[in-house]
Amino acid sequence: MTERFADIQLLRYEVPGFDGLPLRQKLLVYYLAEASLLGRDILWDQNSRYGLQIRKTLEAIYTHYQGDKNNSDWLAFVVYLKRVWFSNGIHHHYSCLKFQPEFSKAFFLAEINKLEASKLPLDIDELSEIIFNPKVMPKRVNHADGEDLLLTSSCNYYEEGITQAEAEAFYAELKQRTDPQRPPMIGLNSRLERSSDGSLHENVWQSGGLYGKAIDRICEMLEKARHYAENDKQKAVIDKLVEYYRTGNLKTFDEYAILWVNETESEVDFTNGFTEVYGDPLGYKASWEGYVNIVDHEATTRAKTLSDNAQWFENQSPVDERFKKKECKGVSAKVISAAMLGGDLYPSSAIGINLPNSDWIRAEFGSKSVTISNLTRAYNLAAKGSGMRQEFVIDEETRQLIDKYGDVCDDLHTDLHECLGHGSGQLLPGVDADALRSYGSTIEEARADLFGLYYIADQKLVELGLTPNTEAYKSQYYSYLMNGLLTQLVRIEEGDQIEEAHMRNRALISRWALANYPEALEIVKVDGKHYVRINDYELLRKAFGELLAEIQRIKSEGDFEAARQLVEQYGIKTDAELHHEIRERYKRLDLAPYKGFINPKYKLVQDDEGNALDVHIVYDEAYDEQMLRYGQQYSTL
Numbered sequence: 001m002t003e004r005f006a007d008i009q010l011l012r013y014e015v016p017g018f019d020g021l022p023l024r025q026k027l028l029v030y031y032l033a034e035a036s037l038l039g040r041d042i043l044w045d046q047n048s049r050y051g052l053q054i055r056k057t058l059e060a061i062y063t064h065y066q067g068d069k070n071n072s073d074w075l076a077f078v079v080y081l082k083r084v085w086f087s088n089g090i091h092h093h094y095s096c097l098k099f100q101p102e103f104s105k106a107f108f109l110a111e112i113n114k115l116e117a118s119k120l121p122l123d124i125d126e127l128s129e130i131i132f133n134p135k136v137m138p139k140r141v142n143h144a145d146g147e148d149l150l151l152t153s154s155c156n157y158y159e160e161g162i163t164q165a166e167a168e169a170f171y172a173e174l175k176q177r178t179d180p181q182r183p184p185m186i187g188l189n190s191r192l193e194r195s196s197d198g199s200l201h202e203n204v205w206q207s208g209g210l211y212g213k214a215i216d217r218i219c220e221m222l223e224k225a226r227h228y229a230e231n232d233k234q235k236a237v238i239d240k241l242v243e244y245y246r247t248g249n250l251k252t253f254d255e256y257a258i259l260w261v262n263e264t265e266s267e268v269d270f271t272n273g274f275t276e277v278y279g280d281p282l283g284y285k286a287s288w289e290g291y292v293n294i295v296d297h298e299a300t301t302r303a304k305t306l307s308d309n310a311q312w313f314e315n316q317s318p319v320d321e322r323f324k325k326k327e328c329k330g331v332s333a334k335v336i337s338a339a340m341l342g343g344d345l346y347p348s349s350a351i352g353i354n355l356p357n358s359d360w361i362r363a364e365f366g367s368k369s370v371t372i373s374n375l376t377r378a379y380n381l382a383a384k385g386s387g388m389r390q391e392f393v394i395d396e397e398t399r400q401l402i403d404k405y406g407d408v409c410d411d412l413h414t415d416l417h418e419c420l421g422h423g424s425g426q427l428l429p430g431v432d433a434d435a436l437r438s439y440g441s442t443i444e445e446a447r448a449d450l451f452g453l454y455y456i457a458d459q460k461l462v463e464l465g466l467t468p469n470t471e472a473y474k475s476q477y478y479s480y481l482m483n484g485l486l487t488q489l490v491r492i493e494e495g496d497q498i499e500e501a502h503m504r505n506r507a508l509i510s511r512w513a514l515a516n517y518p519e520a521l522e523i524v525k526v527d528g529k530h531y532v533r534i535n536d537y538e539l540l541r542k543a544f545g546e547l548l549a550e551i552q553r554i555k556s557e558g559d560f561e562a563a564r565q566l567v568e569q570y571g572i573k574t575d576a577e578l579h580h581e582i583r584e585r586y587k588r589l590d591l592a593p594y595k596g597f598i599n600p601k602y603k604l605v606q607d608d609e610g611n612a613l614d615v616h617i618v619y620d621e622a623y624d625e626q627m628l629r630y631g632q633q634y635s636t637l
């Protein structure tokens with residue numbers, strides 16, 4: 001059903017509740033979705049100055065090919081094109097390394113020669129050099145210390161030949177002239193170029209400027225969407241965004257971000273613009289992205305139920321009274337369903353988003369934090385068929401438990417972690433919040449995870465209607481420990497240690513429980529393979545409570561030495577033999593390490609006079625169909 005090639009698997013996501021929306025909201029989604037597809041070409045050009053030309057050439061070959069479709073050159077060409085589509089360019093979306101085509105240059109040139117002149121690329125020699133020569137543009141974003149990051153990165157945010165030192169000097173000077181209290185995000189929406197006199201200037205992405213054609217079409221759709229906005233606040237958000245696109249003024253962008261962050265009433269929300277700076281080695285310039293979302297009422301209610309009861313959870317927690325918050329407010333995270341993914345969020349997408357990125361706006365006005373439930377659901381669905389559970393869960397009984405309750409308890413654990421865990425507890429007076437230094441984030445994640453693990457087994461959750469019964473939590477205990485002790489190791493190269501804070505925290509909690517509560521759980525070897533076996537779930541809950549109390553003490557007292565010992569003893573090292581075994585078992589499952597999404601398709605239904613009657617959503621488009629259609633319908637540059 002879903003497509004697999006190279007290291008990629010494509011999934012579909014459904015948009016629950018779309019069909020039941022009133023027409024007005026459907027139309028709002030429709031036009032915002034159009035706006036989030038119309039910036040696609042901007043991203044392609046940002047990723048590489050040859051990106052659009054290469055895409056158009058490859059697509060022309062793909063659609064005009066008449067030869068044998070079992071030919072190995074053709075098959076390799078198709079994989080290459082699918083990878084280029086997925087990465088929005090010729091470099092891997094994650095590693096940033098250039099793809100090496102496995103079809104021959106002769107095949108490529110022969111197919112180009114068969115195209116009509118109007119479909120031919122401008123300079124075939126140059127283009128084939130870029131595609132085939134591994135030394136040309138090898139890396140999109142280079143972070144290697146000591147090298148000139150601009151000269152060695154092939155992204156298109158800076159004109160060729162501009163050095164890192166020149167760009168840094170340009171922005172250092174610009175920074176001196178900005179308001180230090182409320183600095184705009186300088187450099188965010190422009191390409192840095194060289195003038196004829198050798199000096200540097202910004203070519204701004206705005207209406208009438210660079211990418212102006214794409215931006216005008218985005219604005220046109222935003223204005224249509226405005227007509228169906230849910231309230232005046234949302235209208236003001238759209239107006240300000242259009243004003244920013246028209247002027248390119250970064251102060252206007254900040255005003256827009258403030259309006260957007262304060263607009264929390266609408267059911268349908270969106271972002272559209274130059275947002276994340278990971279694609280620029282210097283971190284100034286933002287890639288274009290857009291997405292539309294609809295509130296997931298059921299999941300948002302779940303998060304709200306927890307935060308409404310925050311004080312109860314705080315009072316009952318197993319930590320020392322001195323470390324508890326007297327007045328506890330839960331964080332009410334909004335859960336949403338993605339309705340359209342565009343630009344740098346497509347096909348590979350985040351599952352949680354927290355914006356805006358401006359530090360001073362976050363400090364003064366806060367941020368919107370969302371988790372995207374329908375994408376998580378699509379991942380979970382894919383995981384079910386992956387063979388992971390068959391391979392790593394110890395027995396059929398436990399597998400059934402996880403099949404039955406795994407999803408609901410995973411979501412709930414995340415909610416407990418986010419809505420209550422991070423917000424619980426307090427520091428003793430005078431304790432420095434940074435006292436745990438480099439161990440701080442692992443300890444903090446462990447605290448939130450333990451809060452979730454401890455409470456997911458509580459009768460209270462059944463009373464609140466959040467878990468179906470007193471058995472369900474066992475699925476989370478098993479999955480958590482299996483991940484912390486075994487399966488998360490597949491994400492680390494052999495010989496490496498655990499680095500990332502969330503992974504360290506999971507190892508810390510799981511290995512601490514294994515070492516200190518051997519009656520509750522063990523690692524057993526069956527037919528040469530290691531498995532987690534849980535012998536006493538209730539005792540395990542006691543273990544989590546005990547560790548939660550200790551971790552909270554460490555945090556509240558700022559006990560650096562205890563934090564260091566816990567993390568160093570349990571959270572970092574990998575056992576070479578076990579690591580090798582887990583990686584080998586995982587490899588045999590032959591799973592794609594990267595996943596992405598095919599978007600749904602919206603169809604506007606109109607009467608003879610052009611009045612909108614309905615918007616239909618369909619999920620039947622194949623990956624290549626969608627890519628070719630986007631190349632036609634949303635080609636703006």
Ligand code: ZN
Pocket residue numbers: 417422445448
């Ligand atoms: Zn966290």
